[in-house]
Amino acid sequence: MEVKIGVQHAPREINIESAQSADEVETAVAEALSGTSKLLTLVDEHGRKVLIPADRLAYVEIGEPATRRVGFGAAL
Template identity: 75%
Template structure:
């Protein structure tokens, strides 16, 4: 019983070990929003398509630290989705 609960709590897929960098350009804002998200590139793309297609009035993304980023869909200028990269752990050489 305990082993089953452990498997459910920690899924075997390793999508949590990947981060996707997302850059969002907002109209009439001098700076872009840059965040690293634990969501997959497909999930981010789906959220952007829903916001631009009129299914939702906000683009809502969650970053690595669990913070939500909300952007009104009518203010989106562009969204750049990077390639998934492995998260860095420990002290590496720069």
């Protein structure tokens, strides 16, 4: 699942490929924004944790599951 996270006072967004489902990411974001958790914690496809302070979240964009590309040619 592709997840883009905007952080306040940061010039770039954070892009991760997460093994979590869209529902799991949405639940984690909702818990962080409701005050249940002070950190938004996501796990990328390599098992690394990404921790972002909930009070610094600007936006979270949850995309489609990434498809694996094979080969070197450009898609037409």
